Amino acid sequence: MGVKVYGPPMSTCTARVISTLEEMGAEYEVVPIDFEAGEHKQPPHLARNPFGQVPAFEDGDLMLFESRAIARYVARKYKSSGPDLLREGNLQESAMVDLWLEVESQQYNPAIAPIVYQCLVIPMRGGVADQKLIDANVEKLGKVLDVYEDHLSKTKYLAGDFFSLADLSHLPYTHYFMATPYASLFESRPHVQAWWQDLSSRPAVRKTAAAMPTSR
Amino acid sequence: MGVKVYGPTMSTCTARVLLCLEEVGAEYELVPINLSTGEHKQPAHLARNPIGQVPAFEDGALMLHESRAIARYVSRKYKSSGADLLKEGGLEESAMVDVWLEVESHQFDPAIGPIFFQSFIVPMIGGVPDQTVINTNLEKLCKVLDIYEARLSKTKYLAGDFFSLADLSHVPLLYYFMGSPHASVVNSRPHVKAWWEAVSSRPACKKVTSAMPGSA
Numbered sequence: 001m002g003v004k005v006y007g008p009p010m011s012t013c014t015a016r017v018i019s020t021l022e023e024m025g026a027e028y029e030v031v032p033i034d035f036e037a038g039e040h041k042q043p044p045h046l047a048r049n050p051f052g053q054v055p056a057f058e059d060g061d062l063m064l065f066e067s068r069a070i071a072r073y074v075a076r077k078y079k080s081s082g083p084d085l086l087r088e089g090n091l092q093e094s095a096m097v098d099l100w101l102e103v104e105s106q107q108y109n110p111a112i113a114p115i116v117y118q119c120l121v122i123p124m125r126g127g128v129a130d131q132k133l134i135d136a137n138v139e140k141l142g143k144v145l146d147v148y149e150d151h152l153s154k155t156k157y158l159a160g161d162f163f164s165l166a167d168l169s170h171l172p173y174t175h176y177f178m179a180t181p182y183a184s185l186f187e188s189r190p191h192v193q194a195w196w197q198d199l200s201s202r203p204a205v206r207k208t209a210a211a212m213p214t215s216r
Numbered sequence: 217m218g219v220k221v222y223g224p225t226m227s228t229c230t231a232r233v234l235l236c237l238e239e240v241g242a243e244y245e246l247v248p249i250n251l252s253t254g255e256h257k258q259p260a261h262l263a264r265n266p267i268g269q270v271p272a273f274e275d276g277a278l279m280l281h282e283s284r285a286i287a288r289y290v291s292r293k294y295k296s297s298g299a300d301l302l303k304e305g306g307l308e309e310s311a312m313v314d315v316w317l318e319v320e321s322h323q324f325d326p327a328i329g330p331i332f333f334q335s336f337i338v339p340m341i342g343g344v345p346d347q348t349v350i351n352t353n354l355e356k357l358c359k360v361l362d363i364y365e366a367r368l369s370k371t372k373y374l375a376g377d378f379f380s381l382a383d384l385s386h387v388p389l390l391y392y393f394m395g396s397p398h399a400s401v402v403n404s405r406p407h408v409k410a411w412w413e414a415v416s417s418r419p420a421c422k423k424v425t426s427a428m429p430g431s432a
Contacts (some may be wrong), residue, residue: 050363051323062308066318073311088292088304092278095289102282105321107267147266 002027003074006045007054008035009211012116012172013067014055018211019171020071022204024082068105068169075165085165093160100158100166108148111141112173119180120214138182145189152191156198167199171208175200179214218243219290222261223270224251225427228332228388229283230271235384236287238420239301240294284321284385291381301381309376316374316382324364327357328389335396350398358401361408368407372414383415391416391425 005021007014009030021028033039033054041052048056049065057064057073064070075085087093114137118129151158158166174196177183186193199205221237221244223230230246237244249255249270257268264272265281272279273286275293280286291301303309330353334345367374374382390412394402403409415421 050366051319051360062311064311064315066315066322069311069314069318072314073307076310077307091289091293094292095278095280095285098285098288099280099282102285103267106282106284144267150266 002029004029004031004058006031006048006056006058007033009208010213011035011054012113012176013053015172015175015208015212016067016169017055017057017070017074019168019204019208020074020085020165022207023085023168023202024074024078026074026078026082068101071165071169083163085163085168087159087162087164093162096159097164097166100164101169103147103158104166104169107144108141108170109173111137111144112177115141115180115182116173116176119182120176134182138185141182142185145185145192148192148195149189152195157195163202167195168205171199171205172212175209175212176214218245220245220247220274221286222247222264222272222274223249225424226429227251227270228392229269231388231391231424231428232283232385233271233273233286233290234424235387235420236290236301236381238423239384239418240290240296240299242290242294284317287381287385301379301384303375303378303380309378312375313380313382316380317385319374320382320385323360324357324386325389327353327360328393331357331396331398332389332392335398336392354398354401361401361405364408364411365405368411373411379415379418383411384421387415387421387425388428391421391428395430 003021003026005014005017005028007017007030009015009018009032018028018030033045035054039045040049040054045056046052048058048063051065053065055065055067055070057070059077064073072086076088079086085097087097115134118134122129155161157163178186186196200209219237219242221230221233223233223246225231225234225246225248234244234246249261251270255261256265256270261272262268264274264279267281269281271283271286272281273289275289280289288302291299292304295302303313330349334350338345364374371377373379390402393399394412394416402412416425
């Protein structure tokens with residue numbers, strides 16, 4: 001029996017899991033969760049994810065949540081038939097994958113997520129974006145991207161000259177960020193821009209992104 | 217040659233790495249970094265951690281940052297029958313370790329972090345704690361701890377009936393928090409309280425926390 005992903009495919013964190021499944025060539029089923037109806041806060045979903053968020057992930061008896069943990073599981077489970085996204089056979093390479101996975105999680109995500117939320121999600125719900133918050137995070141993101149620019153001038157991908165889960169984990173928010181007025185933050189940094197072009201042109205990434213509409 | 221950790225003992229993220237090194241019984245050298253003089257933003261440290269934070273970690277030619285990535289590296293490098301903090305030999309067990317590592321990172325830390333900052337850091341730099349921030353985050357933390365209480369009523373530790381890096385990763389901030397006036401939110405949840413007592417009484421935890429300042 002195949003694995004199941006519970007969540008809307010357009011959700012950033014659900015897309016993180018779907019893109020990993022696609023990269024690994026795994027069979028999977030997406031079970032949509034209706035955000036607008038608050039389905040993620042109802043008992044059936046809370047039994048899958050007690051934090052009431054998406055995605056959740058089911059593989060037989062195993063129920064997982066937290067997209068970054070699910071992605072690791074998928075990368076490990078399908079390793080023999082797909083690419084080596086974690087490099088766990090090599091101590092130095094896996095250390096670099098883990099490092100840049102944490103940089104995404106602790107530095108990149110906190111700066112980029114509020115910009116995406118304010119520019120795209122809030123207006124979609126009929127609200128007014130907080131420009132001060134956007135400006136503060138654009139400044140933060142710029143500093144983070146300077147570190148990426150310097151790093152990517154030395155290696156082709158984040159963990160080294162090999163594509164890894166660290167690169168892939170940046171897809172969801174970056175995809176939506178490119179639909180905000182701030183995409184120039186990437187355009188003005190040639191190595192970051194080239195890295196994003198490369199990442200976003202991968203077949204698995206294009207397929208995942210097709211379910212993530214950016215026009216309102 | 218042994219490994220080096222760069223950072224102050226009182227720093228929660230530096231402590232996360234030290235806890236891991238102690239748990240696996242590794243030899244290491246701690247090189248203090250003086251945050252009050254801005255040493256972490258100087259070129260010598262930026263060469264180790266371009267984000268300009270602590271800790272950084274050196275193992276021969278390998279230089280790492282992001283405490284959670286360093287902890288994974290240490291757990292992997294020094295893995296033995298006595299210290300298997302990641303359970304990477306088992307697909308399901310490692311998945312549970314990863315889930316609760318991400319919960320620490322994305323649910324627990326964002327709630328407890330601001331309480332720690334307001335209660336400990338703000339007074340230390342001569343400011344007045346923002347009680348609204350503390351109260352808002354205490355409410356968040358209580359909801360998170362309700363989920364922990366439910367989980368720990370089923371398993372002895374977070375990832376299962378085995379101690380793992382997921383438990384250890386909570387120690388630095390919880391240590392400080394339990395010395396604050398808000399400890400009751402842990403003590404009023406019997407399974408969380410018992411879990412904290414079991415984790416914090418481990419020799420490695422006692423050794424590292426004894427070098428961290430006492431209470432708020």
